[in-house]
Amino acid sequence: MANNMENRLNQANGTFVNFDSYRQEYTTHYNALRDAVYSEWKAARVLGKLVNGYTLGGGYGDNLKVSMPDEFDLVIHLTFPENDKIIATADPRKPGNVILDMSKVMATIANQEHNKLVFELLQKIVNSKRQLLEDKLQSWLQGIMTQVLSKMGNRIEVGGEISPLCYKKCGPAHTIFVKGRYKYSVDFVPAIKLSAAQVVLAPEQKKYFAGTPYWDAIPKPMKPAQNENVSFRASFYDAERRLLHGKNNLKNAIRLLKQHRNVKNKANLKSYYIKTLFLWEATRQSPSYWQKPLTDIMIDMLSKLGGTLSVTPKKGKLPFFWDPKLDMFAELTDPQRADMFNCVRKTEYTFKRGDGNLTGDIENNVQRSFSNEENKPPNGNCQKASSKPSQKCSPAKPNEPKGTKGVATPNPKPNEPTPRPEASKKKPVEAQSGTKPKATVEPTSVKPNPKPVKGATPPAVAADNKKPVEAQTGAKPKTKVEPTPAKPNPKPKAATPPAQPNQTNQNPPNGNGAKPKTNGNGGSSPQPPLPSEKKMNDESSCKVM
Template sequence: FILLCKINNKSLGSYSNNVRIKYPSEFDVIFKLSVPFSKYINVEEDEDRPGYVNLDFEDVMEEMYECNGYTDAYNRFVDLVDTNNNYLRRSNLQRWLKDVMETCLDTFGNQVRGKWGHLYTLIYSKRGLAHTIYAKCSKHSISIDFVPGICFGPTEWMQLPHSRKFKHKCDQWFAVPKPTSGPKGTRRYAFMVCNPKVEHDLLLGRQNLKVVFRLLKSLRNAYGMYRLKSYFLTTAFLWEIQIQSDRFWHNPLHILLEHMLETLASDFADGSLPYFWNKDLNLLDILSDDDIDELAYKLGRAHETLRQYKFEPNLSKKRCLTHFELP
């Protein structure tokens, strides 16, 4: 397992993008699965699921079988790959990783001492596509979501948003085992495509963007919009970065906040927020119609309220703060 996995040098999510509104206690990282002979993995577009791929291991298995020193790895992948079509099975991979992490804690112990001498107890949990480690002591606790990813290079069939802002940076992609819908017969082979490094680079260094991102998260919490995932906000910003010039992000905060609220309210009113790496995948499909309607209403109400505040010169700071959750 140690030879197979490597922690990617980029975190994911709010901590990496520096948009947390509180002291960080939750982290997301990709751990890269270093597959032997990975250059032989045939990455195929999933025709039933936009934004997803199937991983054909036929040539990988042949190389491991024929080369000396790979017997253990070959035997392991025999359990992970479907012998009928040579596709890597998402659930088999996840079950194996779960077993490995639980075995590690049982074998090496579930307690570690932190930098300042605190004794942390480690607890493992499987949540969605992530393998989560909770570290708890008497003073505080943290959690780390480890997302397994198989790295691959660009392929001819990938249709990317055309932009000079990142077109030369898309040399490394990850296939992550995110559960999905679609035909049951092929669902087990589906891995979602993502590129956290490019997303991080796009969000980086745009004057007021991160401040507005934090304000939106704070407003989301104050309004109880618990189904408004941080990645929905990230995606909305990525599309705006694609559309707007770099100078747009130099606008005053209230203009940017109003614009992004209006954009999000419109997206949810339309029931559509396309995935940045494949616009045919609607990220809102994971929500119910009632959830979408509720979020559209709350976002629209927040936008209209803050828009009206511009015309109230005697507005108090206290009243404004009621729309945001303070850290």
Template sequence: MTRKPYESYLEDIAQLITIRDEDRPIYTKDFDIIRDHVLNGMKKVDSVFRKMYQGTSLFGSYANNVRIKYPNEFDVIFILGIPHSSNIVVNRDAYSPGYVNLDLEEVMEHLQDANGYAEVYDRFNELIDEDDCLLRKSFQIWLKKVVRSCLKTYGNEIRGHQGDLYTLKYSKRGLAHTIYAKCTARSISIDLIPGISFGKAEWMKVSKRHRKMFGNTKWYAVPKPPVRLFHTKCCAFMICNPKFERKLLLGRQNLKVVFRLLKSLRDKYGMKRLKSYFITTAFLWEVEKQKKSFWNNPLHILLEHMLESLADSFAEGCLPFYWDRKNNLLDNLDNEEIDDYAEKLKRAYETLRQYKFEPNLTYKRCRTHFKLP
């Protein structure tokens, strides 16, 4: 069967925005060097951090293979294990769905009696409230000091794998500790997200359909501030499980291609606050609904379907967090933004859905909906 022009154009656009294999090592090898410089330096300047540090896990667009154009932005969870973590009591936050409080009362009792953990005990004694719950802001302030101490002690310049000299700048943005690395040839941005590792709590549920796939993947508590700060406690941490999310998105033929097309369309339509994680969430819910064969459909069908799904979510003002439906991710946006994006997504959907019926559709017209290199 001959491909229709619209499908062919989408394939060409997808090819343009997909990271080229030859571009990957240029960025990824230098990313490895910069990441290790910072995190290994943090271990050297702070003994408590050294005892807690358990490595890193990539997540986000690059890890899910939906990054577009260049691999110059990386999201990394640096995993922190609190000693005697099996004694952490993980409670749901009463006011913020998808968030937990980490009760360290039993942990502190064990640390107080254990040999070699006096520094850890003293540090966490400064980071908990009167109920022995870990304080999000205090935890982040401590990590901020560790990053700054690392760069002050071991320098803010480092050579890449080809000898390029990068200058490093540090910025604290929301939950992320961001390292901006710049040399004459390129720039790289690394969001370092602290993730406190914990086991699955009794109240946490995984759908029967995915329980076997879930296995023993780790949960993390990350210090993302809740939207309703005036209601919730200062010790609310958001739960996440990026490895499981990655498993859900894996091996579905055209899913990731359509994901990249949506990101390119989002950029062209100026929807800067339509975060990649919003799109990820829309796909996670769709994976719940559809058979695996659904993702073998042509690009134009899947793109139309996901555009309609996102447009409906914004029109309704609700996109539930995958790990807790009561948490509406769109609460992070104001009403004007939600209405604006709902209109733009609807307009894109209604326009593109007609293209499959237009035999004289041109590539030039089709590409006007996507931001290309």
């Protein structure tokens, strides 16, 4: 039976996780948007002197994206003149973060005419100690991004089709939401690019970074946001990608866990948490471990994930791989942890039973672990189901009726007639309320009591039995109840489902991606086949631009 369980997991990986049928058109559209925005950043008077290539990051860059190619992360590398003179030190208040001292950089370029504009910028975005300030840097970039979108008319034309654009500042990212036929988002994440010589890591972590030429300091806001924040999150994306590369079923297991997370709507289980769990295991296990059956790996990793989420008898932890002093789950509440823990343990139990004896019921439960009809795109409308709040910042879409607010309306089911508005008004009260109508509604005469008592109230049961049907259903009774039987609605004519603007019919996703190629600027450009996720930003704190 174990072989059957393995087959079910492999089938789920091919059916519900991969998205090759959507890849080409989405990446073509994304490439056009990326190039348009990046070229504007590069052309900016001061920012253009700092921009130094880009890297496709997140789930796409790691080849870990699942379900739909609807989220892209683009890391925009920034380097200052005399960049190697930046002094990076660990932030003692925030494990995993660094402080960037720009003193030597500013002292060197202070009298350089060709770096005058950069020096003037630095004077505005450092504190009195000449430490770079996350909030001042982000505010400056936010202004530039707003100008870029305004210059583009908050829209982009690709292949003759216009897509409205919406900009939000979400965490460290400058996010553009694309509307219209293609619904996806792109996180433009600024990152100060630093060399291996400037790395701030403990000896144990430094050995896993060895061989990586650079790392990044990300201007990620604190929670809650702080003015004059000097703390930047250290990011070792390139080293992480190398640690996860070439380990057989490791990435298949990550993808399945992420798909399971999406289906069960456990948004608090962020993609980077899952990735961190596997980074730790990748350094503990031999390469041969990842050649084991996918069933064995999934059961092992579900068990380890449950251990990190446990609340009692001892609270589990998920240490940040690059600085174990930081517990990634510290920001979660006990109810949030308990909710995810129960879900993980239930799935682990199901998989263990299926591995021993895959009955029909267990097979259906395994299927439901990765498949949810509600999460499938409706009739070619490539917008995935999301727990994020709906976006209301986009301009009016071309070819879209007013008042839709950008909300996708699923097509009616094929061969299903569209009811006419007036038909519902003519339905008898029973049909509207859902109460099964009697064959004939007859007025019932109420016999008076032999000796009525003045002011007495009839028993409740008797009163209910003698009420007209409208009163039982809660509808307002008419002045007079006629005994005329309800006529059935005329059979509606078969209606043809209306054509949805800006939508195409697409086949279910299938297939895997490949590692991205590197562009001329040292970044990566997704080309089919393309790597496949996105860290799940907390949009509750996003600011609409």
